Amino acid sequence: MKKIAVLTSGGDAPGMNAAVRAVVRMALHNGLEVMGVKRGYAGLISGELFKMDRSSVSDIIHRGGTILRTARCEEFRTEEGRKKAANILKAYGVDALVVIGGDGSFTGAKLLSKLGVKTIGLPGTIDNDLAYTDYTIGFDTALNTVVDAINKLRDTSTSHERVSVIEVMGRHCGDLALYAGIAGGAEAIVVPEKEFDRDELCKTILEGKTTGKMHNLVMLAEGVGGAEELAKYIEEVTGLETRATILGHIQRGGSPSVFDVVLSSKMGARAVELLLEGKTSRVVGIKDNQIMDEDIDEALAMERKFDDKLYEIATALSY
Incomplete structure (x- = not known):
């Protein structure tokens, strides 16, 4: 082992730079050469x-x-594209590749390994959707970003005595909505892993x-449906002013938390x-700290197992 390369792929996540830094300096510390790869695959x-x-x-x-940087690559999905990537690494004398990313990025690394690339x-x-590890790089920072937004929205929601529906990322995984919902004191948390009854929520x-509650915060994972649609339905049924807030890519940005930097x-x-x-x-992952x-296979x-117990706690604490 003389030379390694490192790349970031898929959606960006706070802490990726800290991971790149660790790979580069640990490699240099052990006498290895390091190549950076721009724009992923x-x-x-x-x-x-x-x-x-x-x-x-x-x-x-x-x-x-x-x-x-990071970018999508349709060519890499083809066997010809992957062989080209493997040949590039060979031409540069690279002995191994470190890939930082999500499940799609890991699939790419897995397929490269089949071609003899270490x-x-x-x-x-930020989605925390990889089953083998308790936490992914960027999840904690994204949570803090979401909770900061919740705290700001609560102020205006209370002032106007309205319902706020907050949509966060999580197409197939509701961890962002669940954890942020608990930390932000949401009255309802809607995730892909659990059945959801709109009428029950309105009730x-x-x-x-009737008990004097002045506002409501509803956390919604994007994989369940649109916040605008849900907000409109709540307002029609309850008669209460309801607004939707889609946090979008703001969840990906910002300086990483101490937890994410250390991880x-x-x-x-x-x-x-x-x-x-x-x-x-x-x-690489983290289990039981x-x-x-x-x-990789x-x-x-x-x-991936959803934390049903945590969801039950969130439900019990919501009202």
Whole structure:
């Protein structure tokens, strides 16, 4: 093992830069050369590789987004595209590749490994939707961003005695809505993993009004449906002024939290250690507060389990 490369792929997540920094400096500390790949798999196929040193990652630990950039790549979905990517790595003398991203990025790393490329994956996604790890890089920061927005919306919601429907990211995973809903004191949390009755929600809101409740916050994961549609329905049924707020990509930005910086640093360092140990086709995660690694095939095949107990607690505490 003499030279490794690192790339970020998929949606950006706070903490990706800290992970890149950890990979680069841990590799240099162990006498390895490091190449950065710009724009994910698209950049890999087009040969956008450059040498990285310690100064390449100076003053990025606190920055959101990714200095390596990220992009979609349809060509990489083809076998021909992946073979081209593998040949590019070979041409640059790269012995292994560290991929920071979500399940789609991991699938790409898995397919590259089938072509003989040594790969290690780091979970970079705000959705927290990878089953093998308790937390993903960027999830904690996104939560803090959402809760900050909730606190601001609560002020105006209370002033106008209205219902606020807040839509957060999470197409197939409701963790952002669940955790932020609890931390923000939401009266209702709507997630893809649980059945949802709009009329029951309206009934609950009306019952709250009779007890003197001045406002309501409803957390909605984007995978369930549109916030605008739900807000319109609530207003029609209850007669209460209802507004929808879609937080969108603001959830991806901002400086990473201390938790995400430390998590990224640990995971990045472990990725290099695994390569030095001669291991490949692994993904790094955290379980029971311990950094661990898992076979990439097994990790991708795992079924994600929703935290039903936490959802029950959220429901019990909402009214």
